[in-house]
Amino acid sequence: MKFYKDHYDVIVIGGALAGLSSALMLADKGKDVLVLERHNLPGGIATSFVRGGIEIEAALHEMMSIGPEGNRLKVGKFLEDMGIHIDWLKVPEAYHASLPGLEVTLHPGFETFAREIDAEVPGSYDKVMKVLSLCHTVFDSVNELSIHPMSKVQMLLKHEAFVKTAGYSTQEVLDTFGLPQKVLDLLAPYWIYVGSGFKDLPFTIFSVLMADYIGYGSYIPRKFSHEMSLKMAERAEELGVQIEYRQQVEKILAKDGKVYGVRTARGDEIYADYVISAAYPNKVYTSMIEPISEVPEKALKMVNGRRLSLTAFSVIMILDKTAEELGIKDYSIFIGDTMDTDELYQDLAGLGPYRYLTCICHNLGNEEATPPGTCSFSITTLPRADGWKTVSADDYDRVKHEVAKQMIGDMSRYLGVDLLDHILEIVIETPMTVAHYTGMWNGCIYGYAHTMEDHIVARLQTAEAEKFFEGLEFAGAHQISGDGMGPAVTNGRKAAKNVLDDMKKKEAAK
Ligand SMILES: Cc1cc2nc3c(=O)[nH]c(=O)nc-3n(C[C@H](O)[C@H](O)[C@H](O)COP(=O)(O)OP(=O)(O)OC[C@H]3O[C@@H](n4cnc5c(N)ncnc54)[C@H](O)[C@@H]3O)c2cc1C
Structure with a gap:
């Protein structure tokens, strides 16, 4: 009996949150999917390990985009829609900030958060609420645009605040509110979760961060991040996905600008119409595409031009x-x-x-x-x-x-x-x-830095031009929604959507 089928609709490289999200969405639409994961368990960084008989979370501090029961945000909702039920626990506070002259604990919920800052810096409530409200408007736009890209004109009509602030840094936009330094300091702690200083951090990214975490609070799975990975893998298999562990993909096979399969370290050649890669584009374009001569120069320019986060x-x-x-x-x-x-x-x-x-x-x-x-x-x-x-x-x-x-x-x-x-x-x-x-490139957990030169709007506009191979998609922190476990799920969904759209287009052209 052959171990692999002769052909799959889609091969997903990497069985972590992004790859599993792609697999789930594709299998849900009846596609034949193979996931190849180099480890002996799913999840990538979303995992735990045992020392001295105690299970230890490997990474997760807090998840964004989950939302409370009955009002789930996009990641919480996607998991539920896929039939995956995680035992979510709400993190009790936003954060305790221990900064020069400040020892303050802040809680989620815009009004609570603004009131607590006001207690520290009297008179700041209205301005903080204005900042948060702007963040929320931009956040709503990003959520829509990350799944449904649209033309500049449509964007301007439907997403004015997003377009107006998109070209500005967090520092530039916050400066317009005339906030006292202490308030600025109390709004800043999460910056590290997106990895750029405020002068270089697009306000769009700051908005998403604040609206999601402060607006809805953050969550953790009761049984650590591995609860998510395990349940996602289990559900994917129920939906018919074939997941093979301990299978490192070494090569992505390409001909005439189109991918047609992969080769594993074990030497299996497996064929598919589409490949979704968790491996960074840097790795794919420098050592995975076979033959390497298929890689266009502009693909190398693109990865060299991006700053790693x-x-x-x-x-x-x-x-x-x-x-x-x-x-x-x-x-x-x-x-x-x-x-x-x-x-x-x-x-x-x-x-x-x-x-x-x-x-x-x-x-x-x-x-x-x-x-x-x-x-x-x-x-x-x-x-x-x-x-x-x-x-x-x-x-x-x-x-x-x-x-x-x-x-x-x-x-x-x-x-x-x-x-x-x-x-x-x-x-x-x-x-x-x-x-x-x-296997992440340089150990980067955050993909490519969101900077003023390379920001989400620019990336939305260049997404098509950056498709260097027909049938090849990427799912991971290196994609449009960026870093973190929640965005990994969104990135995985986006890759699956691209594949499904392309399949539909080809079907219609027949
Ligand atoms: C210490 C730490 C703390 C963090 N805290 C948070 C947090 O609080 N909140 C948050 O949202 N995020 C956090 N993160 C970031 C988050 O964990 C990652 O952004 C997210 O898990 C990335 O998921 P992913 O699916 O994109 O990729 P990864 O988890 O990096 O997984 C990639 C998968 O692909 C597999 N793979 C790669 N190449 C191949 C190949 N060639 N063949 C087969 N398989 C392959 C890998 O084995 C792996 O399973 C933290 C990360 C760390 C390290």
Whole structure:
């Protein structure tokens, strides 16, 4: 019996959130789909691992685009529509900001958030509400445009606020509101989740971030991010998707500008009309397309022209006391010695000391996250790959431990507890871990940076011109909706939609 069918409608490379979302949507429409995943389990970064008998979340701090039961946002709704029911827990607060002159905990919901900022900076309520309301209008537009691109004229008619602010940086738009510095600081902590300083961060991206997280709050699955991956993979198989693990795709086969299949590391050649790739375009166009002579020069120019965004350095600890005993009061803490996001962004190019950290205590969002009497605490920064690429193999272990010690030291001083005295288990994830585990280009978890030169509107306009191969789509943080687990799902859906649209077009032309 043959292991693979003679032909599939679609082969998806990578069984993580983006790839599984593509597979689900295609299978739901009756397409014959094969997912090839190099690991022995689904999920990519959306996974967990076990140390000392304790399951530990590998990455997720908080998910966007889920929304409350009965009013789900696009990702929550898509999963439910696909018959996937996740046990969502709402994260109790937006964040605690520990910044120069500020120790403030803010909660989601525009009015609550604005009221809490007003308590810190009296008289700021109306202006903060205006900012948030603008963010929400832009957010609605982005949601529609990410699935249904339209002409510039249509955009201007239907999405005026989006078009008007699209050419401006977050700094430029926020400056027009005349906000006091403290308010600006309190609006800024999430910047790290999108990875550009405010002078270079398109306001569109800031809007999406704020409207989604602050407007609706964030969520985590009770059984960690792996609950999502496992349930998505299970459901995809129920819908008829063939998922094969431990199958690394080495080559995407192409002829005359059209892809027609893949070759795995095991040597299987498998054929399909379409290939959806989780691997970065950088990797696909430099080493995966076979023959490489098929790759047009403009594809290489495109990937060389894009700036890679951030990767991750995370110290994940299981501690021998409860959060309460250790004085950890908030699920999410953003801590920095400045809130000048552009200055902080520059620092991320180095190897530390990192001046802006984001910490999560899972037990404060999910009291069953670790066994009774313990808690999990992670300290994360999101460096650029640049600095880490200079670390030699011989120095790697030393540098990794130095950086981790700095971060643990900073948080120990903040909490007034020496965390080193309380560690039951510790795992240090570096940009190299991410690159090694997921195969992501340079370990970048955030795809290409959203900058003023290369922003979402420009990318919407160039999407067609950047299709260098017929039948080839991409699904991952490197695509239009950008980084994060929620956007990964949206990116996966978009890739599937492109395939379905193309199939329809070809059917109609017959
Ligand atoms: C420490 C950390 C914290 C994070 N925190 C958050 C957070 O709080 N909220 C949030 O939304 N996001 C967070 N993220 C980012 C988020 O995890 C990712 O953006 C998202 O999971 C990416 O999903 P993906 O499907 O695009 O790709 P990935 O998860 O990178 O998966 C790619 C998959 O493709 C497979 N693959 C690649 N190449 C091949 C090949 N050639 N053949 C076969 N298989 C292949 C890989 O094995 C992998 O399974 C965090 C990431 C890290 C590292």
